Amino acid sequence: MSVIAYIESPGGHFKKSGFEVATYASKVASSLNTQAIAVVIGKSDDAGILGQYGISKVIHVNSGEDVTFDSQIYTSIIAETYKNNGGSILILSHTANGKSIAGRLAVRLNAGCISGVNTLPDTTQGFTVSKSVYSGKAIATYSISTADKILTVMGNSIQPEISGANITPESISISTGEHKVKVLEVKAEEGGVPLPEAELVVSVGRGIKGPENWGIIGDLANAIGAATACSRPVADADWRPHHEHVGQTGIAIRPNLYIAIGISGAIQHLAGVNNSKVIVVINKDPEAPFFKAADYGVVGDLFEIVPKLTEAVKRYKQQH
DSSP states (O other), X not given: OEEEEEOOOGGGOOOHHHHHHHHHHHHHHHHTTSOEEEEEESSOSOGGGGGGGTOSEEEEETTTSOOOOOHHHHHHHHHHHHHHTTEEEEEEESSHHHHHHHHHHHHHHTOEEEEEEOSOOBOSSSOEEEEEETTTTEEEEEEOOSSSEEEEEOTTSSOOOOOSOOOOOEEEOOOOOOOSSOOOOOOXXXXXXXXXXXXXXXXXXXXXXXXXXXXXHHHHHHHHTOEEEEOHHHHHXXXXXXXXXXXXXXXXXXXXXXXXXXXXXXXXXXXHHTTOSEEEEEESOTTOTHHHHOSEEEESOHXXXXXXXXXXXXXXXXXX
């Protein structure tokens, strides 16, 4: 019995979400007195670095190839590697790719599958694990009774922890067969930290009045080293790119700090951000619904408040 973790390496590079999954898998393995094995597919950074996060063994599949993501191909590779290494639990990132193969793997392995978990499982009596439901308004606890189990882990649910040292990966080759999906072009988001992985986020709503005023938001984000986001109306108006849209119909995020500027706080928006550890709201309307969900609130004109906040951050950094 072993815990298998599929570690994504988009563009050949590991991201924070990958190290989170490695840490999560190693903790689960430790609770079961077994080993955590990582599976990496295609070209990537030095896969041996995963040993630092508690991984006992790294299997690098087709390490010399650029393996285009295809959910059917990846499902076959991961399932084969899982079976060959005595897997009993499979851990994936709750990313677009992870979600697209988790269901396929569950069917292939006849495994119970829980997606979007945000806690470590309790293995003292059976196997139970929790996740947020109803847009973060409640927490549900699930029990998996099948011999094989699959979990996808929400970003920022666990902090990557270095608990070991680099190890030497085991390189193997697995035939991918013929791809049924032909990828003509890949357009990847460039620069900055992807929103699902960001620990600090500065977000803006219609209170910004227009894209020409974005500068003051960007200055604050740069000052604190935050990723930027927006509400749906801002994205729909093309004031900001759609990949920055957070909310029920956009991206769900779990940063340590979420600063909402000029956003009223409709329930659809709150559904995507209410798992943030600390929420700060800046709005000139004291009746804005967002204040009810805020840990800290500032009632005032964003065009006055935000530049002052940015300058305060810069002064603090200079003094420390």
